[in-house]
Amino acid sequence: MRDVVIVGVGMTRFGKFLERSLPDLGREAIWKAVGDANIPPKDIQIAYVANSIGYQLTELKGTIGQHVLAAAGFFGIPIINVENACSSGSTALRSACLEVASGNFDVALALGVEKLFCDNTARSSEAMASGTPYAKFGFMFPALYSMNLKKWMEKYGITQRQFAKVAVKNSKNGALNPNAQFRKPLSIDDVLNSRVIAYPLTLYMCSTMGDGAAAAIVCTRDKARKYTTKPLVEVAACELVSGTVTIPNQPHEPLEARAARLAYQKAGVGPEDVDVAEVHDGMAPAELMLYEELGLCREGEGGRMIDEGLTEITGKIPVNPSGGLAAKGHPVGATGLAQIAEIVWQLRGEAGERQVNDPKVGLTENAGGWVIDDNAACAVTILKK
Amino acid sequence: MRDVVIVGVGMTRFGKFLERSLPDLGREAIWKAVGDANIPPKDIQIAYVANSIGYQLTELKGTIGQHVLAAAGFFGIPIINVENACSSGSTALRSACLEVASGNFDVALALGVEKLFCDNTARSSEAMASGTPYAKFGFMFPALYSMNLKKWMEKYGITQRQFAKVAVKNSKNGALNPNAQFRKPLSIDDVLNSRVIAYPLTLYMCSTMGDGAAAAIVCTRDKARKYTTKPLVEVAACELVSGTVTIPNQPHEPLEARAARLAYQKAGVGPEDVDVAEVHDGMAPAELMLYEELGLCREGEGGRMIDEGLTEITGKIPVNPSGGLAAKGHPVGATGLAQIAEIVWQLRGEAGERQVNDPKVGLTENAGGWVIDDNAACAVTILKK
Numbered sequence: 001m002r003d004v005v006i007v008g009v010g011m012t013r014f015g016k017f018l019e020r021s022l023p024d025l026g027r028e029a030i031w032k033a034v035g036d037a038n039i040p041p042k043d044i045q046i047a048y049v050a051n052s053i054g055y056q057l058t059e060l061k062g063t064i065g066q067h068v069l070a071a072a073g074f075f076g077i078p079i080i081n082v083e084n085a086c087s088s089g090s091t092a093l094r095s096a097c098l099e100v101a102s103g104n105f106d107v108a109l110a111l112g113v114e115k116l117f118c119d120n121t122a123r124s125s126e127a128m129a130s131g132t133p134y135a136k137f138g139f140m141f142p143a144l145y146s147m148n149l150k151k152w153m154e155k156y157g158i159t160q161r162q163f164a165k166v167a168v169k170n171s172k173n174g175a176l177n178p179n180a181q182f183r184k185p186l187s188i189d190d191v192l193n194s195r196v197i198a199y200p201l202t203l204y205m206c207s208t209m210g211d212g213a214a215a216a217i218v219c220t221r222d223k224a225r226k227y228t229t230k231p232l233v234e235v236a237a238c239e240l241v242s243g244t245v246t247i248p249n250q251p252h253e254p255l256e257a258r259a260a261r262l263a264y265q266k267a268g269v270g271p272e273d274v275d276v277a278e279v280h281d282g283m284a285p286a287e288l289m290l291y292e293e294l295g296l297c298r299e300g301e302g303g304r305m306i307d308e309g310l311t312e313i314t315g316k317i318p319v320n321p322s323g324g325l326a327a328k329g330h331p332v333g334a335t336g337l338a339q340i341a342e343i344v345w346q347l348r349g350e351a352g353e354r355q356v357n358d359p360k361v362g363l364t365e366n367a368g369g370w371v372i373d374d375n376a377a378c379a380v381t382i383l384k385k
Numbered sequence: 386m387r388d389v390v391i392v393g394v395g396m397t398r399f400g401k402f403l404e405r406s407l408p409d410l411g412r413e414a415i416w417k418a419v420g421d422a423n424i425p426p427k428d429i430q431i432a433y434v435a436n437s438i439g440y441q442l443t444e445l446k447g448t449i450g451q452h453v454l455a456a457a458g459f460f461g462i463p464i465i466n467v468e469n470a471c472s473s474g475s476t477a478l479r480s481a482c483l484e485v486a487s488g489n490f491d492v493a494l495a496l497g498v499e500k501l502f503c504d505n506t507a508r509s510s511e512a513m514a515s516g517t518p519y520a521k522f523g524f525m526f527p528a529l530y531s532m533n534l535k536k537w538m539e540k541y542g543i544t545q546r547q548f549a550k551v552a553v554k555n556s557k558n559g560a561l562n563p564n565a566q567f568r569k570p571l572s573i574d575d576v577l578n579s580r581v582i583a584y585p586l587t588l589y590m591c592s593t594m595g596d597g598a599a600a601a602i603v604c605t606r607d608k609a610r611k612y613t614t615k616p617l618v619e620v621a622a623c624e625l626v627s628g629t630v631t632i633p634n635q636p637h638e639p640l641e642a643r644a645a646r647l648a649y650q651k652a653g654v655g656p657e658d659v660d661v662a663e664v665h666d667g668m669a670p671a672e673l674m675l676y677e678e679l680g681l682c683r684e685g686e687g688g689r690m691i692d693e694g695l696t697e698i699t700g701k702i703p704v705n706p707s708g709g710l711a712a713k714g715h716p717v718g719a720t721g722l723a724q725i726a727e728i729v730w731q732l733r734g735e736a737g738e739r740q741v742n743d744p745k746v747g748l749t750e751n752a753g754g755w756v757i758d759d760n761a762a763c764a765v766t767i768l769k770k
Contacts, residue, residue, distance in 0.1 A: 001487065052447055055440040061512070062437055062470045063753070066627055066760035075759060076635075076643075079627040080476055083466040085447045091465055095480065102386065102487030127446070242451055242464040250461075258461075368448070374460060375451035 001101040005232040006383070007224040008037025009341035011214035014181040014329030016117045020211065022051070022058055023071030026113040029213035029334075030072045033109070037217045039227045044217065045105040046078045048095045050088035050112040051333040052368075056127040057118050068113060085368030086282065087240070088112060089214065089336025090379035094238040096218050106223050112338070113213035114331035124209055142206060144370075145283045146198035153200065156300040158288065160200040164191040165306045166284040167205050170320050173313060174327025176354040179338075181210050181329030191284075205284035210329035214337035216344070231348045231385055236267035236361075238381040243374050256293040256365055259380040263363075264295070267382040271295030274317060274382075275359030276346045278339035280367045281324040287311075290365060291319070294380070318356040321346060336366035340381065347385040360385050386486040390617040391768070392609040393422025394726035396599035399566040399714030401502045405596065407436070407443055408456030411498040414598035414719075415457045418494070422602045424612045429602065430490040431463045433480045435473035435497040436718040437753075441512040442503050453498060470753030471667065472625070473497060474599065474721025475764035479623040481603050491608050497723070498598035499716035509594055527591065529755075530668045531583035538585065541685040543673065545585040549576040550691045551669040552590045555705050558698060559712025561739040564723075566595050566714030576669075590669035595714030599722035601729070616733045616770055621652035621746075623766040628759050640763040641678040641750055648748075648765040649680075656680030659702060659767075660744030661731045663724035665752045666709040672696075675750060676704070679765070703741040706731060721751035725766065732770040745770050 010032025012025050026049075034041055049065025060067050065079040084091040089112030096108035116124050129135040152158060168188055174180035186204055194203035224232050239262040241255055253261075264270055271294060279294070281287040288302035296317050297305050305311055311319035322328045322342040325335060343362035345351045362383045369376035395417025397410050411434075419426055434450025445452050450464040469476040474497030481493035501509050514520040537543060553573055559565035571589055579588035609617050624647040626640055638646075649655055656679060664679070666672040673687035681702050682690050690696055696704035707713045707727040710720060728747035730736045747768045754761035 001489075056446060061441060062468065063627075063755075063760040063762060064468075066754060066762065070628060070759035075628045077627060078625040079469070079762065080480065080625070081468040083447065083449075083468065084464070095465065098483060098487060098489060102483060102489070104386075104483060104487070240463040240465070242448075242462060243455060243460045369451060370448075374455035375448040377448060377451065377464065 002103060003221050004097045004100045004218050004235045005221050005224045006216050006235060006344050007219050007227055007232065008033040008039060008217040009215065009344045010036055011179055011338050011341050012212045013179045014210045014212035014331055017211045018117055018119065022054055022060060022064060022113050022115050023068045025115065025211060025213040026068035026111055027072040029215040030109065030111060033215040033217050037227050039217060041074065043107050044074065044077065044109050045107050046099055047109040047111060048092035049079060049081050050092035051081065051114055052083055052085055052088050053114060053116060053127050053332055057124060058115055068111065084377040086280065086332050087336055087366045087368035087377040087379050088333040090238065090364065090366040090381055091240060093216055093337060093340060093381065094240050094379060097235050097238050100218050100220060107217065107219040109215060109217050110337060111213065111215045112334035112336055114333040115211045116209040116331060117211050128209065141282065142198040142201050145285065146201060149200055149285050156303065158303040160192065161188065162288065162303045162306055163200055163205055163285040164188050166281065166287045167191045167326060169312055170281065170324040170327045173321050173354055174323025177323050177328060180323045180327050182327045201283055207282050207325035207330040210331040212329060212331040212334045214334045214341050216337055216340050233344045233347050234384045236382045236384045237263040238379060239263040239266060240377065240379045242377045254293050255376055255378040256290060256367060259378045260294045263380040263382050269361055269382060273361045274363045275361050276321060276343060276356045277317065277319045277363040278322060278342050279319055279365040281320060281326055282330065284326060287319060294365060313354055313356055321351065321354045321356055336379065339364035339366055343383050347383060387488060388606050389482045389485045389603050389620045390606050390609045391601050391620060391729050392604050392612055393418040393424060393602040394600065394729045395421055396564055396723050396726050397597045398564045399595045399597035399716055402596045403502055403504065407439055407445060407449060407498050407500050408453045410500065410596060410598040411453035411496055412457040414600040415494065415496060418600040418602050422612055424602060426459065428492050429459065429462065429494050430492050431484050432494040432496060433477035434464060434466050435477035436499055437468055437470055437473050438499060438501060438512050438717055442509060443500055453496065469762040471665065471717050472721055472751045472753035472762040472764050473718040475623065475749065475751040475766055476625060478601060478722060478725060478766065479625050479764060482620050482623050485603050485605060492602065492604040494600060494602050495722060496598065496600045497719035497721055499718040500596045501594040501716060502596050513594065526667065527583040527586050530670065531586060534585055534670050541688065543688045546573065547673065547688040547691055548585055548590055548670040549573050551666065551672045552576045552711060554697060555666065555709040555712045558706050558739055559708025562708050562713060565708045565712050567712045586668055592667050592710035592715040595716040597714060597716040597719045599719045599726050601722055601725050618729045618732050619769045621767045621769045622648040623764060624648040624651060625762065625764045627762045639678050640761055641675060641752060644763045644765040645679045648767050652767040654746055654767060658746045659748045660746050661706060661728060661741045662702065662704045662748040663707060663727050664704055664750040666705060666711055667715065669711060672704060679750060698739055698741055706736065706739045706741055721764065724749035724751055728768050732768060
């Protein structure tokens with residue numbers, strides 16, 4: 001297999017854009033990535049397009065990628081639409097990388113695009129909830145998290161205040177990110193005093209609906225050098241796992257830990273080598289759990305990580321410098337590729353006010369689906385400068 | 386890249402199965418393919434799942450593949466959901482083949498599953514139509530076909546009676562296929578006297594709604610030999626193209642002709658080598674056009690092909706021995722893989738009463754989307770014994 005590098009990334013700002021369509025959002029991200037890569041558009045040979053909820057909430061009921069690519073002025077290349085709930089974006093990246101690594105094509109585009117806001121917010125909420133089979137009983141994502149979190153808090157003495165600190169950190173990072181949906185730094189009191197969604201979760205600990213798109217162009221190292229003089233970012237691993245938390249007849253291993261183990265193995269690095277990470281904080285406490293599942297700290301030490309500021313932009317292992325899902329926004333299919341864009345900018349030293357100190361290795365973790373029903377997916381990607 | 390062979394295929398009967406769910410249909414196809422391949426289920430390392438309309442018509446709003454694989458008892462392998470309208474099934478096959486060809490995995494599953502009937506047929510029709518942006522003006526697939534067909538009839542002197550002969554041939558083939566949705570042989574009068582949908586199209590020239598699933602398991606030749614003593618069928622090419630009919634600044638070439646050209650080139654064969662074909666006769670006249678676009682005859686000779694019986698099961702180049710979309714049924718996401726299953730059975734000499742005479746090379750053509758709006762896709766696959 002050949003080395004694959006990311007030669008260009010681009011994203012729209014995330015937010016509520018009632019007047020913008022999926023093709024309009026997708027076009028902006030594609031052309032920003034094309035510009036960033038300095039690549040002749042005709043050199044792009046195949047496109048993978050990630051979207052999850054568009055079929056329910058927009059006028060487009062099929063071949064969404066074809067609609068978006070045509071709007072962006074790309075005609076005739078193979079287009080494959082992929083879906084894996086909240087991990088759709090990194091699923092698209094994984095496939096695009098395989099096209100290049102295998103030698104099937106030299107240059108591939110991965111695009112994630114999503115539009116969750118429509119003129120009827122209740123309809124949007126219903127569409128978002130409809131992926132969860134127990135939603136009709138009121139058992140949605142916050143309820144599931146709540147159950148797990150209470151067990152976890154009890155086991156390791158983790159506090160609601162520590163969860164709030166994650167939201168505070170990420171809001172501060174989001175305030176530095178021009179692409180973030182929410183740019184207001186929150187205090188611990190803001191977070192703890194916001195409306196309780198499902199204890200210990202309060203409103204400001206939860207990611208929200210968003211519209212947006214993000215794209216990455218991947219190619220061989222040789223090709224990339226012809227396009228750009230910017231530092232090249234290698235996709236050292238992009239490992240996808242699916243399904244249940246616990247595989248029958250195998251030791252229990254959370255989906256995220258399994259994906260991370262495979263990715264570290266493939267990339268030939270360990271968690272101690274990670275200099276910056278973007279992780280899937282659909283709910284702020286998930287970030288603390290992920291410190292442990294990704295091996296950034298030992299079991300039960302997630303709370304200490306946030307207390308000691310180790311995951312701040314200025315800390316030892318900055319996590320979610322972009323603001324994460326809660327502050328940057330979470331347009332489902334676009335999220336995985338927005339994480340990739342942030343790590344690419346960080347590795348190149350282009351992250352402006354939120355730049356972490358000279359990172360060499362970055363990681364993204366992008367999870368989706370409803371894990372207790374065996375229909376989840378998780379991808380961990382490791383990028384190297 | 387490594388050679389990829391199909392080691393097992395399976396499909397449900399196509400039809401109207403109100404009582405069956407997507408996971409139920411998918412499970413049957415998967416386990417039939419597993420049985421056909423004689424493979425230990427745990428050897429399957431990755432799955433691509435094709436579905437197009439499920440998000441609109443079923444309770445499953447995301448990660449459909451995960452739901453289906455869990456129902457079939459497969460846990461923990463990576464699952465990627467793909468969509469490309471009516472060509473979703475062959476898109477899944479293409480991706481599964483790339484996993485194996487590239488060396489990423491040794492054994493991959495491609496599944497297509499669709500459920501179009503629900504308790505409200507009007508809702509099903511609406512969902513089917515909603516992919517076509519002009520449906521609200523009554524301009525749906527039959528209308529688009531009608532416009533093109535009238536021009537074509539005039540140019541080459543093709544008659545409505547010749548179109549009817551395609552439906553007659555395919556109904557006769559479908560009657561021999563235990564998996565077909567419709568098993569009644571039709572006469573020319575039956576077809577010509579059926580209700581006019583959009584001249585020259587009559588009811589029996591049009592494919593209908595259907596429920597069903599089809600699956601293929603692909604692997605390396607060495608692996609396959611360990612599982613089965615059946616003849617191995619090589620995927621010599623599986624080429625996907627997308628988007629517009631005419632690429633800007635390039636000579637006009639129909640999508641299907643482009644996909645076929647790429648596939649012949651990759652497989653190192655020509656149309657003269659094709660012994661049996663399954664093609665996308667969403668409307669019967671399309672089959673005549675495809676004879677020309679796939680190079681099975683020269684331009685303007687499609688009518689002669691059907692008049693002379695050259696594409697009958699007993700003819701020189703049998704086309705749609707399964708009954709095609711109109712007789713076998715057209716559960717959108719499953720169609721491409723049902724075509725593959727038919728060709729595999731034909732190449733192995735297992736097609737029973739509809740067996741063609743000792744074929745060595747088979748072809749499938751699977752198209753989808755709405756070509757005038759640049760959002761189409763087409764895959765041509767060439768299989769060799």
